[in-house]
Structure formats: C-alpha cells, structure tokens
Amino acid sequence: MAPVHKAVVKNVLSGDTVILRGNPRPNGPPPERLLALSNVQAPRLGNKDRDDEPFAFGSREFLRKLLVGKEVSFIPEYTITTTTPTREYGFIITSTGEQVAELGVKQGWLKVRDSKAHGDLEEHEATLDHLHDLEDEARDAKKGMWSTDEDGTRDVSFTFDGDARAFLNKYKGQPLDATIEQIRDASTYRVLLTLPDKTQQYITLLLTGIKAPACKRDNAPESVSEPFGEEGKFFVETRLLQRGVKVLLEGTNGQNFVGSVKHPAGNIAELLLANGYAKCVDWSITLVTGGPVSLRNAEKLAKDKKLRVWRDFVAKEKTNDSEFEAQIIKIVTGDTIIAKTKSGVERKLQLASVKQAPRGVGSTAPGGSSKSRDIKEVGYQFEAREFLRKKLVGKTAHITIDYHKPAQDGYEAKDCATVKIGNNNVAEQLVERGLATVIRHRKDDDNRSHCYDQLLLAESKAQDGQKGVHSTKEQPVIRIVDASENATKSRQFLTFLKRSSKQNAVVDHVANGSRLFLWIPKENCRMAFVLAGIRAPRVGRTPNERSEPLGPEALAFVIEKCLQRDVEIQIENTDKTGAFIGSLFINGENLAVLLLQEGLANIHEYSANESQYTNQLYGAERNARASRKGLWKDYDEEKEQEQQAAAARAASNEPDVVVEAKRQYIDLVVSEYISGHKFYVQVVNADVKKLESLMTELSQYHTSRGGMDGPHKPRVGDVVSAKFTEDDSWYRAKVRRVAGDSVDVLYIDYGNSEVLSTSRIRILPDQFKTLKPQAQEAVLSFVKGPERHEDYGDDSLERLKDLTGGKQLVGIIDARENGALCLTLYDPSNSVSAEASLNLEMVRDGMLLVNSKVRYAAGHQSTIKSLQEAQESARRERLGLFEYGDPSAEDAPF
Structure with a gap:
C-alpha cells in the first residue's frame, strides 16, 4: 500500500480536485501538488467561455467548506501524464478518518467513475461496489445533484x-x-x-x-x-x-x-x-x-x-521647538501665517500639506492698476484669508511643526505646521470649505501633516458638496474700492460713512501709531484712517529714513493690538490727502486713549478739543505724564508749568480767537447764567437725548452701588460724579479747585457750579465718559457789560434771563474766543435778522455796551453799526447803564 502523507488543503478547484500545500520552506513558499479524487467525478465548473454544468458549484462548495485550510491525510494512487498540467489521483482522508470521496458520493455531490484498477484488483472492485451503494442511497434520497427540486444552476x-x-x-x-x-x-x-x-x-x-x-x-x-x-x-x-x-x-x-x-x-x-x-x-x-x-x-x-x-525606515527626529503654543498675529496668504511665540519670536509658518486656492483669471493686487488703487480679486483666496483671519488672529494656537521646506526655485525656506485652536485643525476646516486643496505627496515622502488623512477626508467632503474651488459655479469676484484714493473721492464717502455712530472695520495695515489702513466690509471699501486728537511719532518709510523717537514702539504697539482685528470706528472728517479722521475702538477701548496712556503719542489740541472724547484723551495723557511713560520719560512738571504761565502772560493782551470762516447756525438753550453777556448753552442735537439716558443710567448705577464705592478724593481737572445739593441727583462734573474736604466743581453738562464736600464725590466710570460735555461756555458777540453784583450787573442778568429763559434759541457762531463761543442770539419767533437779535435787544435796553474792538469784528460792520445805533437810542432815553451818565467811554470799568 502507498505511504500516507499529510498536507493542508490550499484551495478547491472543483468538487473532485484540490491543491495541497506542504510545509513552509526557509527560502520560499511551500511546495504544492494538485490531487484529484480517485474513482469519482464532479460536474465541471464554468468560466467566461462556458457555463457551469448542473450542480458543479454546489459540488465545489461542499468540498471547499469541508477541506479548505484544514490538514488532511492523502494517499497518491496514480498519475496521468497525458494531461496538462499533469494530474495526480488519490485518496484524501479527513482528520476524523473519513474518506472524502465516500462523503461526497454519500451527499450526492459526486458520481462514481468506473476506472481501471491501479493496484489490488479485489480491493479496487470492493471500493467501487461500496461507492455504487452510496450513490444509490443518495439517488434514492434525492441528495445533491440527484435533487428534483432544483436544476443545480446559478446566475x-x-x-x-x-x-x-x-x-x-x-x-x-x-x-x-x-x-x-x-x-x-x-x-x-x-x-x-x-x-x-x-x-x-x-x-x-x-x-x-x-x-x-x-x-x-x-x-x-x-x-x-x-x-x-x-x-x-x-x-x-x-x-x-x-x-x-x-x-x-x-x-x-x-x-x-x-x-x-x-x-x-x-x-x-x-x-x-x-x-x-x-x-x-x-x-x-x-x-x-x-x-x-x-x-x-x-x-x-x-x-x-x-x-x-x-526595514530601512528612519523616523524623523523631534526637535525641542517642534511643538509649542503661539499667538497668531498676521495672515499672510490663504495658507501662510505669522505666529508669535511666548518668548516673543515671530515665525512664518505654512499650513502643512495644503495650498491656497489658485488665483482666478483677472485678479489684480492692490495698486495693480495705474489708473486706480481699487482692488479686484477673482477666486477664493480672499475668502481663505478672511476665514483664517477670523479664526486665528489674536488667538493662541497649538503649533506642531510637521516638516521643513527648503528654499528652492526662488521661494524662501518655510516651516510647515499643523495649527489647532482647541481640537480644531484650521487647515482641515479650510479644506472642508473648499478654500484650499491638499498637496499630493510622493508615496514614500514622510514630510506631510500628521493629520494628512483628515485633510484628505475634508477634501473629499468638499468635492462631494461642490464647495469652493470644487464648485461648478463661476468663481466669486471681490471688488474693493479705495475710498482714500484722493480728497474728492473721500468726501463722496464721508457723507454716508458719518451717518451711523460707529462702523465695523478691519485693520488691514498699520503705517505708524496713528495712521492705519482699514477695510469696511459693509461698504466694501478700503481707506486710510488717522486717529483724531493725537499725533504719534513718525516711522521711517525706508530703512535709511530715520524714525522719530518711540515711532517704532508706537507702530509695534498698534500692530499687536489691532492688525487684522475687527474694530469699530467713528468718522469725523477727512484731510486734504483723502484720509479719514476719527476714533477707533478695539474691544471697546479707544486706541488713541491707549496710545496716550502708554506715552506713545501726544495730544493734538485742535482735534482733541473738537472730539467727544476730550476728557478721556487729556486724562490719558495726564496719567502718562504722571507715570513718566514713553515720551514723558524725562518730563519736568514744574518746568512745564513755568512755560505755560509765561505763555499765558505773553498772550494776556492778545486773547486766543478763532474766527469762523462761515457763519454756523445752531439750535440751543441757555442752561446757566454767569452775567448779562456770559452764560452756558446746550446745543440741541442727538447728544442731548443721549444725555437724558446717560443721567438715568448714572443715577441707577449709584443707586445699585448703595455707597459701596465710598467717597472719592479728587484732583484738579478730574471728571467725577457729583451729587447736586438742590435735588440730590448725580451729575457729571469737573473739579476746579480742592481745599481740604471742599471741592469746587463745574457741572459739565449744564454749566452751573457749586462747592461740595468730598462725601458727595464719586469716581465716574469710563462708560459715562464717552459722551462729550454738553454745556459750552458762550458770550454775546460784539458787546460787553458789567459782571454780576456790579452796578447794573444784576439788572443786565435779569434782562438776559427774560429774553432767553425757557426758550429754544437760534445762535450764530461768530468766533471762538479762549474756548468760548461768541454768539449772536435770536428768538425763532422773530425773523433771523440783525434787527431781531437778542444782542441788539440787550444794547437797546441799555443793559450792555457795544464792543467794536473785538478781533473778530472784521466783516461784521453792518451788525456793529446796528448795535451802535441801538446804543445811541438807549443813551438818548437814559436807559439802564445810561441812567446817570455815559459809561460807553473807553475807560468804562468793564
């Protein structure tokens, strides 16, 4: 009898043929041999050129499930060499000792094949007889291919x-x-x-x-x-x-x-x-x-x-600076940023494994046209930069340096990094929106983002959703108008930009501490913007141009605070170059005030006095002087006071007067009287309504505090909250003099004053300082008269009260003298003419005298002549000041 071998069944070719696999060899795959079952035959399986024979697949499946992957014993019986490949026949025995051929015939999946004997004849005939008996049993039981319930074919x-x-x-x-x-x-x-x-x-x-x-x-x-x-x-x-x-x-x-x-x-x-x-x-x-x-x-x-x-893999070595926290300070392009580490080092980083969306056809950079500085950009680069700006600028991100890209083809070397805010990969979000694409690295290139798979998934989502660069729609076109291209163009924009109290803007570039370039999203325009009320030191425009002291520091301060940040602006005017003048707020803080507090700017007196934030500006500079910050490092207060006193003495005979180039009409009410020709007024405009709300909020603030903030020890010049004696209500006030526990205050919204104890003084919170003082000092133009308590002074005051008290008047601003408005007043119930002015009424009643020596008299000869005629009438009738003589001489006490 032939020897018994052992092998594993690799696979089953058909219901009667298998491939056996021997033991593994050190230098290659194990040997294999094809073995067909002796004395039986299975239906032939089909292929692309012919169909299966009935029940061929079922026969194969029976043998596959029985043998594949299992160790069996087999006995080779004979080999036929006339076929290709050579076919070997024999017997297979399962691990339980059963003959596979007998099992197949018994289940109806094999037919008996009457083959000639290749060994002992009696044993061969006995084997065939036993197989025929099993086949008859299967046929009678209608098993396998003998079934009449199905045709044995498959689709x-x-x-x-x-x-x-x-x-x-x-x-x-x-x-x-x-x-x-x-x-x-x-x-x-x-x-x-x-x-x-x-x-x-x-x-x-x-x-x-x-x-x-x-x-x-x-x-x-x-x-x-x-x-x-x-x-x-x-x-x-x-x-x-x-x-x-x-x-x-x-x-x-x-x-x-x-x-x-x-x-x-x-x-x-x-x-x-x-x-x-x-x-x-x-x-x-x-x-x-x-x-x-x-x-x-x-x-x-x-x-x-x-x-x-x-086997040859070499892992990248991690360096000490490959992972760190940093603040994102600038977006350069749609895939490149600048980050500032905790040690103050700025690093330019490219987002790893992504590249920004390609620029569309027809894109032009700022200043790309010789005729206009307007911007036109086609494609998704603008959206990519804006997405990164909103997501990153000013925030602390976790940076992981994935690889270094060396300088080549004229491009600088770059560190490529994964940037995360919390658990969010910014590059992944950018790709998912279709605002960037993923770089296809070489198969064995390990220089890639450690989140590369997530980037690929994000790009797949963008492609499925046809987002951004994957969209079938036309690429978006971004057009931004340069509102500061010239003075004429800026004035066209000024009208509607001043309509709202504040505009949202983005700081696009910082030229120096007080000059910035902004983008206004709502109006889709770009502008040069100058901070009102201050002047920051200039910065050299070229490396060879010398900067003013602290110019670079002021520039760096504003860049860190504002560059590419969302801000709010209030526009007041434009300058001759087309730049817009106004106030800028970052997180609710006035940038001009911040610069002054750090000593990185000076007050610009004219624009500061015109600003509604006058008190904040002067207060910030005063604090910087006291702290010797920045420009005030070497400040000598005593020397400054001596210089101011000398300047005041030199100007005592020549008052500071600003003549109005064009007569300006204002609606007003008189809020406080000083004498018959001096008083305080409130201009009737939107700010008066704001004052009412502010007073209500101030009262509620102090009521809610319940005295917890305690008395305040003020200094001269401070703007405080003062409790008015007459009605026990809180008002804004400016400290004029401090003597022990007594404080002389001027109520800046009404013009009245009183002396209070410090127990009625509190600190005024910043939110109540934004509205500029509503009371403005004023005098009647072209006249003079006695002060209160002098001869006829009280009469003059009472007559002015009769003419103006409780009325809304119209005033013409003739000039501004030492900060006071020089006004010609009219009662709107009369026609606005020289003859109807209240100035003239006061002179005609003998309560005031004409002052033709004022510096702003030029150009007002007809008005002065009418006043002089009224004065002559009062003299003839011996009214008021002329009752006992002629006080109009140049040596009059007033």
Whole structure:
C-alpha cells in the first residue's frame, strides 16, 4: 500500500480536485501538488467561455467548506501524464478518518467513475461496489445533484462589464457575502460576490487604503516579485483563500473595485500593515469605512519595529521647538501665517500639506492698476484669508511643526505646521470649505501633516458638496474700492460713512501709531484712517529714513493690538490727502486713549478739543505724564508749568480767537447764567437725548452701588460724579479747585457750579465718559457789560434771563474766543435778522455796551453799526447803564 502523507488543503478547484500545500520552506513558499479524487467525478465548473454544468458549484462548495485550510491525510494512487498540467489521483482522508470521496458520493455531490484498477484488483472492485451503494442511497434520497427540486444552476457573471460606479452606489456600505477565489498579491484579490438577490458576480478587489508589494504573474514571465511580495501573498492565502468573508465596497478604480474584507478573525488590511507586508496609500485611504486611523496606527507599529517593507525606515527626529503654543498675529496668504511665540519670536509658518486656492483669471493686487488703487480679486483666496483671519488672529494656537521646506526655485525656506485652536485643525476646516486643496505627496515622502488623512477626508467632503474651488459655479469676484484714493473721492464717502455712530472695520495695515489702513466690509471699501486728537511719532518709510523717537514702539504697539482685528470706528472728517479722521475702538477701548496712556503719542489740541472724547484723551495723557511713560520719560512738571504761565502772560493782551470762516447756525438753550453777556448753552442735537439716558443710567448705577464705592478724593481737572445739593441727583462734573474736604466743581453738562464736600464725590466710570460735555461756555458777540453784583450787573442778568429763559434759541457762531463761543442770539419767533437779535435787544435796553474792538469784528460792520445805533437810542432815553451818565467811554470799568 502507498505511504500516507499529510498536507493542508490550499484551495478547491472543483468538487473532485484540490491543491495541497506542504510545509513552509526557509527560502520560499511551500511546495504544492494538485490531487484529484480517485474513482469519482464532479460536474465541471464554468468560466467566461462556458457555463457551469448542473450542480458543479454546489459540488465545489461542499468540498471547499469541508477541506479548505484544514490538514488532511492523502494517499497518491496514480498519475496521468497525458494531461496538462499533469494530474495526480488519490485518496484524501479527513482528520476524523473519513474518506472524502465516500462523503461526497454519500451527499450526492459526486458520481462514481468506473476506472481501471491501479493496484489490488479485489480491493479496487470492493471500493467501487461500496461507492455504487452510496450513490444509490443518495439517488434514492434525492441528495445533491440527484435533487428534483432544483436544476443545480446559478446566475453568475465571470467578468464585470457594467457601470462600476452605479454598481458601487447600489451596494456601497452593505456587507456582501463573498469568497476569496484568488490572491494576486497581498492586497489584490479575485472575489466571488453573492448579492442579495442570490446572483453572483466575480470582481477584482483592491484593499482600501493599502498597497502590498507586487508578485510575479504566471501570465507575464518577465515580471518579478518585489521584496516581501511572495511572503505577503502566502500570509493572506493561509488566512483568506477560499474563505467565506464579508466585503464592503468603498470605491472604484476603473472597472475594479476598492473595498475592505471583514473576517471573523479581524481586518486583513490592518493585519498586513501591522506585520509590515503593506503600506498605506493616500489615494484610497480616505474611503475606508470608519476612517483611516486604525490603518495608520497599524502601519506605525510596523514602522516602529522596522518590519519587512519598513526595514530601512528612519523616523524623523523631534526637535525641542517642534511643538509649542503661539499667538497668531498676521495672515499672510490663504495658507501662510505669522505666529508669535511666548518668548516673543515671530515665525512664518505654512499650513502643512495644503495650498491656497489658485488665483482666478483677472485678479489684480492692490495698486495693480495705474489708473486706480481699487482692488479686484477673482477666486477664493480672499475668502481663505478672511476665514483664517477670523479664526486665528489674536488667538493662541497649538503649533506642531510637521516638516521643513527648503528654499528652492526662488521661494524662501518655510516651516510647515499643523495649527489647532482647541481640537480644531484650521487647515482641515479650510479644506472642508473648499478654500484650499491638499498637496499630493510622493508615496514614500514622510514630510506631510500628521493629520494628512483628515485633510484628505475634508477634501473629499468638499468635492462631494461642490464647495469652493470644487464648485461648478463661476468663481466669486471681490471688488474693493479705495475710498482714500484722493480728497474728492473721500468726501463722496464721508457723507454716508458719518451717518451711523460707529462702523465695523478691519485693520488691514498699520503705517505708524496713528495712521492705519482699514477695510469696511459693509461698504466694501478700503481707506486710510488717522486717529483724531493725537499725533504719534513718525516711522521711517525706508530703512535709511530715520524714525522719530518711540515711532517704532508706537507702530509695534498698534500692530499687536489691532492688525487684522475687527474694530469699530467713528468718522469725523477727512484731510486734504483723502484720509479719514476719527476714533477707533478695539474691544471697546479707544486706541488713541491707549496710545496716550502708554506715552506713545501726544495730544493734538485742535482735534482733541473738537472730539467727544476730550476728557478721556487729556486724562490719558495726564496719567502718562504722571507715570513718566514713553515720551514723558524725562518730563519736568514744574518746568512745564513755568512755560505755560509765561505763555499765558505773553498772550494776556492778545486773547486766543478763532474766527469762523462761515457763519454756523445752531439750535440751543441757555442752561446757566454767569452775567448779562456770559452764560452756558446746550446745543440741541442727538447728544442731548443721549444725555437724558446717560443721567438715568448714572443715577441707577449709584443707586445699585448703595455707597459701596465710598467717597472719592479728587484732583484738579478730574471728571467725577457729583451729587447736586438742590435735588440730590448725580451729575457729571469737573473739579476746579480742592481745599481740604471742599471741592469746587463745574457741572459739565449744564454749566452751573457749586462747592461740595468730598462725601458727595464719586469716581465716574469710563462708560459715562464717552459722551462729550454738553454745556459750552458762550458770550454775546460784539458787546460787553458789567459782571454780576456790579452796578447794573444784576439788572443786565435779569434782562438776559427774560429774553432767553425757557426758550429754544437760534445762535450764530461768530468766533471762538479762549474756548468760548461768541454768539449772536435770536428768538425763532422773530425773523433771523440783525434787527431781531437778542444782542441788539440787550444794547437797546441799555443793559450792555457795544464792543467794536473785538478781533473778530472784521466783516461784521453792518451788525456793529446796528448795535451802535441801538446804543445811541438807549443813551438818548437814559436807559439802564445810561441812567446817570455815559459809561460807553473807553475807560468804562468793564
């Protein structure tokens, strides 16, 4: 009797033929031999050129499920050399000692074949008789191919000729029953799918997300196996060949399919990666159901151990500065930023593995046209920069340097990094919105983002949603008008930009501490902007031009505070170059005030006095002087006071007068009287209504505090909250004099004054300082008269009260003298003419005298003449001041 051998069944070719695999060899795959069962025959399986014989697939399946992957005993009986390949016949015995041929005949899947004896004749005839008896039993029981209930055929396609994408869409995500029929290499299989409708389809399947080394093909003698290719193929064959599995279709590659194979023992792709038989590939890894993390982790294990395909792998060394926290201070382009580390070092970083959306056709940079400084930009670069600006600027981000890009082709060297705010990868968000694309690195290029798979997934989402650069729509066109191109253009914008109290803006560029360039999103315009009320030191425009002291410091301060930040602005006017003048607020703080507090700017008196933030500006500069900050480092207060006193003495005979170039009409009410020709007025405008709200809020503030803030010890010049004696209400006041516990205050919104104890004084919070003082000191133009308590002074005051008290008047501003308004007043119930002015009424009643020596008299001769005629009338009638003489002489006491 022939000797008994042992082997593992590699695969089953048909119901009566198997391939046996011997023990592994050190230098290659184990030996194999084809063995057909003696004395039996199974129906022939079909192929692309012919159909199956009835019950051929069922016969094959019986034997596959019985034997594949199991160790068996076999006895070779004889070999036929006339066939190609040479066919060997024999007997196979299972691990339980059963004859496989007998089992197949008994279950009706094999027919008995009356073959000639190749050994002992009696033993051969006995074997055939036993097989015929088993066949008769199966036929009688209608088992297997003897069944009359089915025809034994299957609906199968051996090639795939349909629409691969449609097939994928139909079955994507559904676990399909399958059998791995052939292993081309460790990551490429021929698979038989059993579809839900019980039809069958052969496909070529590439494992999603991985690629194994290629193996030599039998039909291509010139091909060679790559290192570890055959070993990887054997690794898969021992686990999956002809095993029943589940297949998830996840993509297509031409007429082939990309998918994952699920086996009860695990995912073969992860197993291949972990053992170094394959590498991850970027083009399909994003298709993996459940994400690519598990595949990358498996690959990392093999890299760390330098297994097989990673035997020469050298991991990148981490440097001390490869991971750090930094504040993002500027967005350069749609993929490049500037970050400032905690040590103050600025680093230019490119987002790793992404590149900004390409610029569209027709884009022009600022200043790109010789005729206009307007901006036109086509494409998604503007949106990308704006997204990064809103997401990053001013915030602290976690930076991971992934790789360094050396200088080449005229481009500077760059550090490429992953930037995260919290757990959010900014590059991933940018790509997901279609505002950037992912760089396709070379297969073995490890210089990539450590979140590369997430970037690929984000790009896939953007492509599916046709977002941004993946959209089929026309690219957006961004047009930004330069409102400061010239003075004429800026004046056109000034009218509607002043309508609202505040405008939202973005700081685009900082030229020096007090000159910035802004973008106004609502109006889609760009402008040069100058801070009102201050002057910051200039910065040299070229490296050779010398900067003024503290100019660079002021510039750096504003850049850190404001560059590319969202701000609010109030526009007041324009200058002769087309720049807009006004106030800028960052997080509610006035930038001009901040600069003054740091001693990085000086007060510009004219514009500061015109500003509604006058008190804040002067207060900030006063604090900087007291702290000796910045420009006030060497400030000598006593010397400054001496200079001011000398200047005042020199100007005592020549009062400071600003003549109005154009007569300005204002509506007003008199809020406080000083004498018959001196008083305080409130201009009737929107600020008066704001004052009412402010007073209510101030009262509520102090009521809610319940005295918790305690008395305040003020200094001269401070703006405080004072409790008025007459009605015990709180008002804004300015401290004029302090003597012990007594404080002389001027109520800045009404003009009245009184002396209070410090117990009735409180600190005025900043939110109540934004509205400029509403009471303005004023005098009647072209006249003079006695002060209160002098002869006829009280009479003059009472007459002025009769004419103006409780009335809304119209005033013409003739000049501004030492900060006071020089007014010609009219009662609107009369016509606005020289004869109807209240100034003239006071003179005609003998309560005031004409003062023709005022410096602003030029151009007002007709008005002065009318006043002089009225004065002559009062003299003739001996009214008022003329009752006992002629006080109009130049030596009059007033």
